[in-house]
Amino acid sequence: MLQLFKMAYRNLGRNRRRTFFSVLAVAVALALLLMIAAILEGEMRGAIDLSIRLHTGHLQIRAKSYEEEKLSLAWDDLVENPEQIVTQLEALEEVKAAAPRLNASGIIATRDESVGVQVIGIDPLSETNEPFYQGMVAGEYLTPDDREGVIIGLPLAEKLDLKVGDTINLLVNTSNGDVDEQLFTIRGLYSTGTPGYDKSTIFMPLAKAQTFTRTEGHASLIFILLNDIDQTDAVAAALQSSQYKIETWREMNKLFVQMTGFANVYMAFLNLIVLGVTATVITNTLLMAVFERTREMGILTAIGMKGRQLIALFMAEAGFLAVGGIIFGLLLGWPLVAYYTKYGIYFGDMGMTGIIFGDTIYAHLTVSDTVILIIMAFVITLLAALYPAIVASRLEPVEALHS
């Protein structure tokens, strides 16, 4: 057995160039797959993370009848006395920050254009709005008692050709089903790096939003960030009440959870293609080796080597190729993944309005993805060697010696 490995190892040295290319084929495939896995995983994680920070929080408290899609402002559908609940929430040590938000649908009308937006009333001082005050790119952020100011997303400003200090006419639905309109001044522009979101969302202080929409003393939801995402279920359970509905980030981001499943199918498909190409290279290499060494295998067979021992010899060779390829693949793939984990890949606006996707994807490689890909590369290389090995084992010694 040891001799077999010795022979296999030395056989690899016989045609160094070919061995090099086989190892390279495995290495490049593995590096590529690590990269794809890391980007897909990073994209999914990034998207869910962003969605939590901007849109859903870890938990939300809503009125039982609130329907997110309708942005209803009827008092029955809203949370009453939100400040009181927030005070209670902030006393919990798991809660990092909590604040009421009021969501309304609106239309911005400029001289020659009008676009639909989501108007969100926020407590400007709350830490829950960090992505927006951190993301200010021009002008000033909101102050709580501002009665005429809004901040709008940079892509929206560009689209409507607006700048800080400009006035816009804003129409909103009110709690009693009417539409009201008022002029607002753009105090500042923000960017969260999420074009789909920034293009369609504008903010004003909660108090103004409440008077504007006739929902004084009410909020659409209470947005809650926790110190640790893993505490979500525990806190959700603790907050259960007959009056309100508690939504977790998982429930609110169902779309992403589904997309993760889709991404996994997509990745399996890519894996199949990449490894298929590698397998072809390995099969060809070893098949060439079989034909070159026909006579030699004839001699081995003549002195009593059995078919299965010849198979083992070729499998050992493939095993070395696989291990070498995996080592080089990791050496190649890890720095690449590390680079994109740190600096990300800039994709720009992927053109999906309303869907929260960052403009930059940061790679994220999990241990389980790495292990699975290593095992796959190894198994596929061995499988690819099976056919040449069987060809070798079926050679008749006489034919082998004649050629």
Place this chain on the structure above:
Amino acid sequence: MEVTKLTDVTRVYKIGEVETHALRGINLTIGDGEFTTLVGPSGSGKTTLLQLIGCLDQPTSGSIYLRGEDVTRLNRNQRADLRKAKIGFIFQFFALIPTLTAYENVEMPLLLSGQNNGRRKTRVMELLDAVGLSDRAHHRPDQLSGGEQQRVAVARALATNPVLVLADEPTANLDTANGDQVMEIMQKLNQETGTTFIFATHDPRVIKYARRVVTLCDGLVVENNTAKKKD
């Protein structure tokens, strides 16, 4: 006792529609300890005959016995086992595994027949010594001369103490001096160990060492000279 016995052995090669009758009915008995040469013109069937005796191939008809056992109907694995245990081969070309040293080449049949480490080592050194190559044990074939390579092949053929050693034109690629040296070594081993040798050759130098010459022509034995030469 006879080592091998062939009765009415034929071998027909079929390539497409073309049939080649390489052997047309061979009857031959080789006794224990013989040092026999097969001669005959090119294409007369010498190599074919050696392959059949060596269980590398199977006859189209007729029977072949090795030490009284009918080997005609054995399957692949059984034939491999039989070759491993009872037969040694020496070929004209590329007889050694190029990636293995002289030592490892000789060791290979011992490894295949599962001999333990200690016994292998003694045996390999004893054989290399017998063919005068103890000092070349760790050279690869490409670092050995043709004569040396063929002597390693002789050592390998004898490694498992086979009952029969088959050599197909063992001197064809060697100059006179080396050819003689290889023949003398084989002769010596034949006398010392009693191992039976069968050669196929055109080489008069080999014929001069033989004690029995079997002449083939067109797939038939045409002359069976048992007492060609006495020692």
